[in-house]
Each structure stands twice: as structure tokens, then as C-alpha cells.
Amino acid sequence: MINPLWLRTLRCVHETGSFTRAAEQLDLTQAAVSQHIQRLEAQCGPLLLRKPRQLELTPRGQLVLEFARQQDEASERLRAQLTEDDPYCGAIRMATPGSIGLRLYPLLLEQQRLHRQLTIQHRFAPSQEIVQSVLDGRSDVGLVDYPPEHPSLHAEPFMRExxxxxxxxxxxxxxxxxxxxxxxxxxxxxxxxxxxxxxxxxxxxxxxxxxxxxxxxxxxxxxxxxxxxxxxxxxxxxxxxxxxxxxxxxxxxxxxxxxDTLWLIYRSEWPLPARHQRLVAWLAEALVRPATQTRR
Structure with a gap:
């Protein structure tokens, strides 16, 4: 695995065109910047051509620089996903028994049609399998016909049927x-x-x-x-x-x-994301309305 700090140093050296300016920007000594580049080159091969008043990337250097940019972009996406809980965007994995699943599936498709950044995976399964699926992390939320007694699961009444x-x-x-x-x-x-x-x-x-x-x-x-x-x-x-x-x-x-009472279950150790909360609330309302009515 390539040290992300070394990759950051390479990006900074390339963008500033100088070891000295890169050291100032990164709040490091020039010797530390040189050491980062040396260790990166020891792992990846020659990355920079050092000319008077000019630094030029080798073909290997261009590849490593592009990889560094991709890593930074991936980190930014991860930070955005961790800090932004958009109720209309993201993945939702739901498992339900067959009966209510037949009624829910068209509603789930309607939500995906209205909110194209929402990805919903729905599985039909018996209650016992749904409980295990939520415990194993294969499903985010589930509907079951009994409240499971497990310390890692939160269960709340969802609908009467x-x-x-x-x-x-x-x-x-x-x-x-x-x-x-x-x-x-x-x-x-x-x-x-x-x-x-x-x-x-x-x-x-x-x-x-x-x-x-x-x-x-x-x-x-x-x-x-x-x-x-x-x-x-x-x-x-x-x-x-x-x-x-x-x-x-x-x-x-x-x-x-x-x-019978249908129970909504999910892991109790962490809060339910906003997209799950919104969808569950919307489904509960939609199920008591005539099937011909839709609502955002």
C-alpha cells in the first residue's frame, strides 16, 4: 500500500514546481519533502526529472500522480457520504415477507422513479431469514411478523394487517x-x-x-x-x-x-440514516392510501 502522505507530497511538489514551496505549503521541512519523494520512488520507480529551475514528471510519475488524484477524490466522496445524510440519495436494502412485499414493491419503484439518486434493493424472505439478514448486515431494514428479542436489533410496530x-x-x-x-x-x-x-x-x-x-x-x-x-x-x-x-x-x-402486527427492524447500535427514515415513513402513509394515489 502506498503511503497517502507521500502521494500528497508528490501532488504538492508537482503543483508548486518546487520542493521548497511544497515544504512551506505542507508545513514540513524541505528534507522531509525530499524523503517522502525518495521513499515513493523506491516503491514506484523514478517519478521526477530534476532540472535547473524545473521539475518534470516521468511517465511513471504521471501514473502515480493520477492515482494520487483519484485517491483524493475517493476520500472527498467518502467524507461527503459520512457528513451529508441526504434523504433522497443513497442505497437502501430492504427485506420483507411476500404478502406486504407485493404491495410495497410498486411503491419502491415509484420512489426510485421520483428520486433517481435513490437505489433500493428489495428481497422477499420469511421473517426468520429477514432477522438474520439484518443482523448480518445484508439488509438495512426489514419487516417481520414478530418482534425479535435480540440486543442488536431495534423493533417497532410498522403496520397492522x-x-x-x-x-x-x-x-x-x-x-x-x-x-x-x-x-x-x-x-x-x-x-x-x-x-x-x-x-x-x-x-x-x-x-x-x-x-x-x-x-x-x-x-x-x-x-x-x-x-x-x-x-x-x-x-x-x-x-x-x-x-x-x-x-x-x-x-x-x-x-x-x-x-397481525408487522414490525420494522434494524440494527440498534447506530441511527437509521435519513433516507431510510423518510422512506419508511412514506411507505407507512402510502399503505393506508388507495393504491391509485401517489405522493412524493
Whole structure:
């Protein structure tokens, strides 16, 4: 590794054209300036042609000088990034479960369209994997369905999300026998969600006895067979609201509701940058507005 102080001395010697003036500008002795150049040349080869009243860079010297300039520019960029926390500029790495991720992703794209200096990386993952991703530094922020008990993580409520009983559009109400006739469209969390919601809406009925009509592990495709009238399913609200063919499905409402809390998590050891804070606040507002409304 080349000593950055030697590189700075070379730049100053070149810009002033003199070892003496460089020493004055750097607040060093002329002997120290000469020593810096000698050590740099010992590492890189001859850099300067010393002529009476003139110093000229060799081809190697020009290369090293350009490298010194690049190093200075990189240092300036780093200092700017460390001191300036622009809420509309920089990288954001976010991980979310599939349900809310379907609703968030178009919003994230809209933010990147409005703010071209913002770079957003979004990953779909289960909550346990998201927790580990934030701990490992692979994600800056995450949304999970439980508050992890880890001293290195900060967790705060982000949004409440209801479970929805989703049927084909032509069905306006459903008895237990009608649900049995329709059959269940399952997914990785389907049975668990169905037990929680249907167990309350239809107390005393055995959810596990519902006939299976289909299964998919692709969150964006779970409602396709429901829209075709092939069965019903239970999904979180945001997965339902993100589905494009709303006219082909219907959410049956009833009491009591089953509502989960989504938690925002990030590392507790350092403050969340302004760009993350702004985006999280904007997303929380956008999620409660109709999907057709946008806002800067």
C-alpha cells in the first residue's frame, strides 16, 4: 500500500514546481519533502526529472500522480457520504415477507422513479431469514411478523394487517358447507392462517378437514385459482390488495377479525440514516392510501 502522505507530497511538489514551496505549503521541512519523494520512488520507480529551475514528471510519475488524484477524490466522496445524510440519495436494502412485499414493491419503484439518486434493493424472505439478514448486515431494514428479542436489533410496530377470507367474486357470503364445496387453495402458510381465521369465524369446525383444491408457493399466484372459481383461500390483506384482478375476487368480512402486527427492524447500535427514515415513513402513509394515489 502506498503511503497517502507521500502521494500528497508528490501532488504538492508537482503543483508548486518546487520542493521548497511544497515544504512551506505542507508545513514540513524541505528534507522531509525530499524523503517522502525518495521513499515513493523506491516503491514506484523514478517519478521526477530534476532540472535547473524545473521539475518534470516521468511517465511513471504521471501514473502515480493520477492515482494520487483519484485517491483524493475517493476520500472527498467518502467524507461527503459520512457528513451529508441526504434523504433522497443513497442505497437502501430492504427485506420483507411476500404478502406486504407485493404491495410495497410498486411503491419502491415509484420512489426510485421520483428520486433517481435513490437505489433500493428489495428481497422477499420469511421473517426468520429477514432477522438474520439484518443482523448480518445484508439488509438495512426489514419487516417481520414478530418482534425479535435480540440486543442488536431495534423493533417497532410498522403496520397492522388483517387476515382475509378470499372467495370467487360471485360468492357474497359463505356457510361452512359452501366453503367445503369450494375447497381450499393452500400455500406455505395457508393452513396455519386458515386455522387462525376460520377457527374464529366458524367455531367448532375442523379446518384440516377442508378439501384441498390446489397449492402454490408463489405469493403472487395464490389468488389465480380463486379468481377462476376453483376454490377459496386465506391471505394477509396486503397480498390481496396487490392482486391485479380485484373484480374477480371477493373478501368476505366477518367478526371477530384476526389482525397481525408487522414490525420494522434494524440494527440498534447506530441511527437509521435519513433516507431510510423518510422512506419508511412514506411507505407507512402510502399503505393506508388507495393504491391509485401517489405522493412524493
Amino acid at each position: 388483517a387476515l382475509c377470507l378470499v372467495v370467487p367474486h360471485e360468492i357474497t357470503s359463505a356457510s361452512w358447507s359452501q366453503l367445503q364445496a369450494l375447497g381450499f387453495i393452500d400455500h406455505p402458510d395457508g393452513r396455519s392462517m386458515a386455522r387462525r381465521l376460520l377457527g374464529r369465524l366458524y367455531p367448532g369446525q375442523r379446518v384440516d378437514d377442508l378439501p384441498l383444491r390446489g397449492f402454490t408457493n408463489q405469493i403472487g399466484l395464490i389468488l389465480e385459482p380463486v379468481a377462476l372459481g376453483l376454490g377459496f383461500t386465506v391471505l394477509p390483506h396486503f397480498a390481496v390488495s396487490a392482486y391485479a384482478q380485484q373484480e374477480a375476487i371477493r373478501v368476505l368480512t366477518g367478526q371477530p377479525e384476526v389482525i
